[in-house]
Amino acid sequence: MTTIKKTTTASSDTPAENSTVTAAPLETTPTPVVAAAVVGPALVGDAVPQTVVLSHHLRIGGTDYAPGDKILVSPDYARRLRAQGYTART
Template sequence: MATNSTTKKPAADAAAAESAEAVTETAPARPSHKPAPEVVGPALAVGAEPIAVTLAHHHTIDGTGYPPGAKILVSPDYAHRLRAQGYATQA
């Protein structure tokens, strides 16, 4: 006949072990991430801030049509090019 070589834990020790295992740690709060602004056209250079421009004429960028008066965020270089070509207002 086989004998069990493991010893039983006393009831108090078993309850303490279960309560120690049941302790859950709360996850640290996630920092609130603001969605990145939708930049149209070429990507921003490292460290550059997007510029809001108002289109003076209908313009299609990356397959999306933008009507006159639409306000879009673009890279500083692209804003300069749009203004030079007359697609964006000078203000």
């Protein structure tokens, strides 16, 4: 059985001369501001959406919301959530 030994060259043992690392300037791209989607029933007419804080776990449209989550809902839906006790006292 033959074993091949690898040898290192002398140039790899010495540090490279004039090796400078220059960093490329970072390009910052602004992140687009995404408007929060209204959860639950759609807004009717010129209604302004309301932000509610949930006091209980709630599943709306296949998405789970934990207690303390803030969601944007229509005024009618906010009124129904308050009546059923799903919103936190604020």
